[in-house]
Amino acid sequence: AADATRATLGLNLTDYIITDAPLEVQLQQSESGASWGTIANSDSLLRAAETLIDKAKAEAIAVVARFPDDEGSTALELYRYGQGVDPLAGAEAVISHLIVKTFQVPCAHAPALLPLPLDPNLSPRSAAEEIGYTFLPCVLVGLSRAPQLVNTKDSPLLTNTILAKQVDAVVVPATACGGSAVMSFSQTPAQIIAVRENQTQMQASPESLGIKALEVNSYLEALGVLVAHRAGINPEALRPEILPIAKIQ
Structure with a gap:
């Protein structure tokens, strides 16, 4: 998927890295119905991100993490039909926010899941997520245009800086x-x-x-x-x- 975006969209991508341990993502849902999640090996994620920044000079980071397959769950079915919350979004936010907060670089996440059975009754808002297993191309396209975070105390302000x-x-x-x-x-x-x-x-x-x-x-x-x-x-x-x-x- 990454090479496809380079060949078809001309994106400028660095090399990739695999974490030294599985992240062991767990999906959770609060009593209110909001989704959230935990990462057992967040230190492995941070080490990989640091390597990309130091060695590959990455200015933005896309993360593809193996997520638990939850086929048949009520939350997933509701989401596919446009009636519920995204059961993955809470855990995805934990991953991207952790990297952004630690390294001050843009980050977005693409979950790796097994393909779901075709369903002609999908909500149009969920349909795009059915055509790929990780949704990585759209993540890379978004990150290719992501604004860089600037520390106004340490860096001179450029003309296009938004405060x-x-x-x-x-x-x-x-x-x-x-x-x-x-x-x-x-x-x-x-x-x-x-x-x-x-x-x-x-x-x-x-x-x-x-x-x-x-x-x-x-x-x-x-x-x-x-x-x-x-x-x-x-x-x-x-x-x-x-x-x-x-x-x-």
């Missing part, structure tokens, strides 16, 4: 506002836009966290808010009813 203070708006599912990025941006002038239609298993609404956010019904509505925000138009001016300006007491 957190330059972010004007953040769009997030309305029940998933508990991530570190959203919490951080909530302390800045950035507009937090919470989308109700993207339902999740999380229970972290803006109200429960004390985050000032503009809630919208759909991503299409969120796009309209972004356009208005960029043009300097108050989104409230686009509603049928506008509250009058109040006198300061």
Whole structure:
């Protein structure tokens, strides 16, 4: 798959490395239904990543890890039909976040799984994941364009550097506002836009966290808010009813 992206898309890839021990990924699901996971040999993963950075001068890392096959599970069936959470996503996030936090380089994960039986009733949103065993090509394409992380204290700023203070708006599912990025941006002038239609298993609404956010019904509505925000138009001016300006007491 990696060589195929080099031959067809012209991606510039380094050589690869195999970890010195299996990662032993375990999939878990919380009582709320959110997926998560554990890695028994995370030190093996970090050693491999360090070798890629030091010897191959990798600027981004794609990880392919063998994941447990869970064919026939309720969670997997619901996900394939567009009704449930991704049972792999929580463990995948642990892998990529660990490398990013440790080495400050972009990282994305592609799970290695046995192929599932063909099913003509798949959800369109899940269908693309049925055509490959690891989804590695799309991961490599994304990483080839990934922005590099910059330590502003140690590195000179380039003209195309994007700083957190330059972010004007953040769009997030309305029940998933508990991530570190959203919490951080909530302390800045950035507009937090919470989308109700993207339902999740999380229970972290803006109200429960004390985050000032503009809630919208759909991503299409969120796009309209972004356009208005960029043009300097108050989104409230686009509603049928506008509250009058109040006198300061």
